[in-house]
Amino acid sequence: MEQYGFYVNTDICTGCKACMTSCFDRNNLEVPQKFRKVYEFGGGEWTADDAGAFSSTAFTYYASMTCGQCDNPACVANCPTGAMQKDAETGMVNNDKDTCIGCMTCEKSCPYGHPTQLADGLSHKCVMCADESPDGTPDPMCVKACPVRALEFGPIAELREKHPDGAAAIGELSDETGPNVVFGLHRDAGKGGTLRNPAEVGHER
Template identity: 40%
Template sequence: MPKMGFYYNQSACTGCKTCQVACKDKNDNEIGILFRHVRDFQVGSYPKANMYHYAGTCNHCEMPACVANCPTEAMYIDDEDGTVQYDNSKCDGCQVCVTACPYAVPQYIESLNVVRKCDACKALRENGEQPACVAACPMRALEFGPIDELIAAHPDAVKDIVILPDSETTSPCTIIDAKAAALEGEPEEVYL
């Protein structure tokens, strides 16, 4: 099976957070734990201010820092689809993966003393469904599939936007149809 990944159309995203809520609900996450998060940014100032949203989750990187730094091998790359998965039975709660990930994706769940993160809804996909975030998006701003096919279908999509670390560090399998404001300037996170 080919390496899987996400496509995110920033121009279609309205910042409604439906993907975030669907993910939280599907994973029954505690308060404060998000595997997908929607953040809002402003570039410039009035009267020439621009705004954009970023809906981020695990990028299922080709060279994931969480996997490379996990001392117990609880974080691993799935042999079948190349997504980054975790094994709670091996996790000792050390949180090395949390600090290693440049995208701040893995989440420490104190009540369970384990780290979890987006698994690209592996159980749903095994039943022929899409990840919860993709299925829930009312604007169809998210897609999931073989990353090579997503790149071919969206040739203008990029891996790097201003708010994210350089993609050469981990080679993320998320591509973004970015707004111009997300590619330049000094963004300020705003809270809507």
């Protein structure tokens, strides 16, 4: 199996959401449906000295995230009908629409809440745009849409070798299910900070 995955460079991502918008359009989604989310992290503060002059330690950075095509996907483990499966050739996690009953246990099980219920009442998710490729090879629209090239896609082993200083987790995005994602860390990532848009990305749980 050649496991595919993403590299996300949070040091250059501007949070413009072109990746998210291109994914939204390509998959004909409707608000509030989304297959890709842009997480905003921030921290620091403004302080005043004795003379009343202000200085800032505030910082903000962004992380674009979609389904991690995890090594140990909670959606697959908890799907009551076995509709969620991990492809043996690409490592892609996908949903069999003929078996899915739309219970959304997959979404509730996923630490990132990525499976989404569409108008047909069934669960849908990122399939790395493999469904439009002539030979079924993944070719994600989000990567092509990023204006600053903060996203890369390919065999995860190659991405990890190319970015040896990358991290498997960032902020509230844990690596508990083994997502095939490498994060290039923002210079302020080590300062901590908190997720600033939990409602937008559905992380209020």
